Amino acid sequence: MKVISYGAAKTVTGSAHMLIIDDKKILIDCGLFQGVDEEQSEELGFDPKEVDAVLLTHAHIDHCGRIPMLVKYEFKGKIYCTRPTYELSRLMLLDTAKVMLEHYKSAMKRFQRGTLKDMPVEPLYDEDDVFNALEHFEPTFSYDKVFELLGLKITPKDAGHILGSCFYEIEYKGKKIVFSGDLGNKGKPIVKDFEHPSKADVVYCESTYGDRLHKSFEESKQELKEVLLNTLKHGNVLIPSYALERTQDILYILRELYEEKSLPKCRIFLDSPLAIGVTKVFLRNPEYFKKETYEIFKKEDPFYLPYLTMVRDIEESKQINDIQEGAIIIAGSGMLSGGRILHHIRHHAYREQNAIVFVGYQPRGTLGRRILEKQNPVFVMGEPIHIKAKIYTINGFSSHADQSELTEWITAADPQKICLIHGEEDKMIILKQKLGDRNVYIPSKKEAIDV
Numbered sequence: 001m002k003v004i005s006y007g008a009a010k011t012v013t014g015s016a017h018m019l020i021i022d023d024k025k026i027l028i029d030c031g032l033f034q035g036v037d038e039e040q041s042e043e044l045g046f047d048p049k050e051v052d053a054v055l056l057t058h059a060h061i062d063h064c065g066r067i068p069m070l071v072k073y074e075f076k077g078k079i080y081c082t083r084p085t086y087e088l089s090r091l092m093l094l095d096t097a098k099v100m101l102e103h104y105k106s107a108m109k110r111f112q113r114g115t116l117k118d119m120p121v122e123p124l125y126d127e128d129d130v131f132n133a134l135e136h137f138e139p140t141f142s143y144d145k146v147f148e149l150l151g152l153k154i155t156p157k158d159a160g161h162i163l164g165s166c167f168y169e170i171e172y173k174g175k176k177i178v179f180s181g182d183l184g185n186k187g188k189p190i191v192k193d194f195e196h197p198s199k200a201d202v203v204y205c206e207s208t209y210g211d212r213l214h215k216s217f218e219e220s221k222q223e224l225k226e227v228l229l230n231t232l233k234h235g236n237v238l239i240p241s242y243a244l245e246r247t248q249d250i251l252y253i254l255r256e257l258y259e260e261k262s263l264p265k266c267r268i269f270l271d272s273p274l275a276i277g278v279t280k281v282f283l284r285n286p287e288y289f290k291k292e293t294y295e296i297f298k299k300e301d302p303f304y305l306p307y308l309t310m311v312r313d314i315e316e317s318k319q320i321n322d323i324q325e326g327a328i329i330i331a332g333s334g335m336l337s338g339g340r341i342l343h344h345i346r347h348h349a350y351r352e353q354n355a356i357v358f359v360g361y362q363p364r365g366t367l368g369r370r371i372l373e374k375q376n377p378v379f380v381m382g383e384p385i386h387i388k389a390k391i392y393t394i395n396g397f398s399s400h401a402d403q404s405e406l407t408e409w410i411t412a413a414d415p416q417k418i419c420l421i422h423g424e425e426d427k428m429i430i431l432k433q434k435l436g437d438r439n440v441y442i443p444s445k446k447e448a449i450d451v
């Protein structure tokens with residue numbers, strides 16, 4: 001058995017790991033590269049015709065974002081995942097196709113005007129490719145139910161990361177290998193905590209936050225409350241948020257603060273058609289919620305509160321620019337790589353009365369990372385913006401496990417070999433040290449690892 005990582009090797013994006021057993025090839029995830037690695041998305045690095053099946057862990061775009069390319073280049077097999085992963089991937093992939101086309105068109109204009117030197121690369125795929133890819137999805141399995149695929153025994157388990165996320169235990173001739181996908185941090189409001197893997201020989205584990213411990217959700221909720229109390233009287237709070245899971249977590253927390261009467265009177269704008277669509281998928285799949293949230297769901301919508309406006313229309317979105325105080329604006333993209341949040345940054349980031357609250361990971365090369373690293377001015381849509389708004393990071397809202405949770409999860413499998421993936425190398429090295437005597441390896445991209 002061999003594993004070759006075609007992405008998320010010494011970096012966090014582009015997840016794609018090929019398990020090769022005899023003449024069988026099974027791909028675990030096929031995600032887009034983002035941020036500084038974006039250009040690597042153009043080359044898959046393998047022939048999709050030779051891939052027998054795909055096991056998809058979850059619907060984040062760094063895990064599913066290149067699946068339409070597989071099908072475009074004649075992958076004929078099936079893509080296995082949970083029901084929510086299928087429904088969410090559908091939204092995420094259609095949105096990605098749309099965004100890639102918009103970027104291409106605007107880059108083409110700049111190229112024709114002579115303000116862009118190189119001819120832009122065509123979108124990796126279009127909407128039709130997404131619809132073709134969706135035909136290959138098999139949203140059949142449920143957690144902890146073993147299924148057979150090409151002679152392998154596969155057990156998907158709850159990864160506790162986002163709705164429908166799983167990790168895979170794969171058994172072949174008495175040997176077991178586990179692929180973590182992304183693991184969630186514990187105590188999140190909507191999804192359950194991750195399951196532990198059973199005893200395994202080899203573990204491929206993500207390491208996004210291998211270097212640190214998160215604050216608890218409750219502490220993070222209090223931090224958010226403080227920021228809201230301190231800011232809303234004279235300014236607005238911008239929350240760049242991933243449309244999937246993070247936004248629903250934030251809505252859930254705002255609703256809790258409202259119920260507890262600790263949310264100051266304000267207006268909340270969810271300015272993201274994608275996040276609105278994702279929230280609907282959540283409401284269609286409540287059986288994936290943790291018990292407490294499911295109980296709330298039986299009585300009312302856990303993501304709704306009276307101050308909330310769902311903004312679909314772009315004109316309505318622009319009207320938010322005129323509001324000077326008392327608004328919470330939640331918009332994508334989470335890492336400021338595009339989307340409506342950019343307009344809000346342009347209109348609100350130069351005022352010191354306002355606040356920008358980061359609630360998710362900001363990969364290298366993204367505008368979000370540049371703001372966090374205190375670059376000033378930053379360029380937003382080609383325009384220099386002097387950031388005067390206060391910048392906060394609330395890491396406890398992360399949907400990734402921290403160092404102690406990763407260690408706990410790996411230790412449960414007690415493997416002979418651990419391969420760290422999906423992390424920046426300096427963070428992986430810190431996690432490797434934490435794992436002490438264990439046999440830990442950090443694979444490079446396209447390196448064949450015997451497992």
Ligand SMILES: [Zn+2]
Pocket residue numbers: 058060063161182
């Ligand atoms: Zn993820």
Ligand SMILES: [Zn+2]
Pocket residue numbers: 012015060062063182422
């Ligand atoms: Zn990921």
